[in-house]
Amino acid sequence: MRIGELARRGGVPVGTVKYYLREGLLPPGELTSATQARYDERHVERLNLVKALVGVGGLSIAATGDVLRAIEKPPPTVHELLGIACSALGPDAPEADPDALARARALIERWGWGLHPDTPLDQLAAALPAAEMVGVPDLDATLDRYAALMAELARGDIDEVPIDNPAETVRFVVTAMVLLEPLLLAMRRLAQQAASARRFGG
């Protein structure tokens, strides 16, 4: 198909397709003349993935490139692969003070998550002082409650990962990390509204 048809199939303007081609987010088409190229179904699939990562996932063009490269040429360990997905997801955690970092480390230990020692805990550490400001009656109990639910969620996600084809495994793990997050937040916000309405009246 020509570039116009590719754009139509992806539901984006031709200019957006050209931009993604220039940025290397889409592989080049097969040249059919000096100024025209032909694209195929793999381009449509890739365009839809880029659109989802940038649009709903909220990733920058640079972060999208990192994620796509990780999918195409996976780093040697799952730890590194997920590290790339997590960095892409950013935003960069605000600087966490050493006390908060030590606290985050102690929590991970208590939850028995057995993380790679290099796993950055800055995001969790930065979220802790903010969580304190809510003034929950027992923050440690709330943290444990959240951790148990997130561990259950992650177990379910990882159980669904297909393992027959390594490339597909990688694509699945990374896209689940990035693309299910907006879903989770949308659901949490709606669930809170439902629970509030139930307790306090509409």
Next chain:
Amino acid sequence: MRIGELARRGGVPVGTVKYYLREGLLPPGELTSATQARYDERHVERLNLVKALVGVGGLSIAATGDVLRAIEKPPPTVHELLGIACSALGPDAPEADPDALARARALIERWGWGLHPDTPLDQLAAALPAAEMVGVPDLDATLDRYAALMAELARGDIDEVPIDNPAETVRFVVTAMVLLEPLLLAMRRLAQQAASARRFGG
């Protein structure tokens, strides 16, 4: 205390305090001369809240103002109050097509969340096509699994809300909505890494 002491207590530069004062995120101090004002503990508390909403919560200055106004002068219904917190949390959902919106409405119905009919479902609707791209074996089952966990999380959050003092109830509900979200995401990302390491090796 003077403005310098307030800034020190909040761990921000004096310029930031002045900016928050100008934007109305901090109430003015009590004037002690034409150029000096005195601040008290309520300013420290408010400064820490603004810092958390802007920093970890990632809210814009305008959205922070909306949230603070909702805390100070709550709208008449919990539905409107949470609506303000949700809008502040943005980002604005990408335009959702009518099919996705109908699907979101059907899901909410199936989960029995009994939401106010005006509750915007755009964010959920926009997240659905992106979730489809992950290629989970049975998306409906995954959505139900997420919904059950988010409903449980929300029930726990709402159970913790103090109800003796209406102003405190409002402050709690809104800050829990905004400030526990970064915590949740940080935990989900770490939990996924832990679960992946367990299944696929570190």
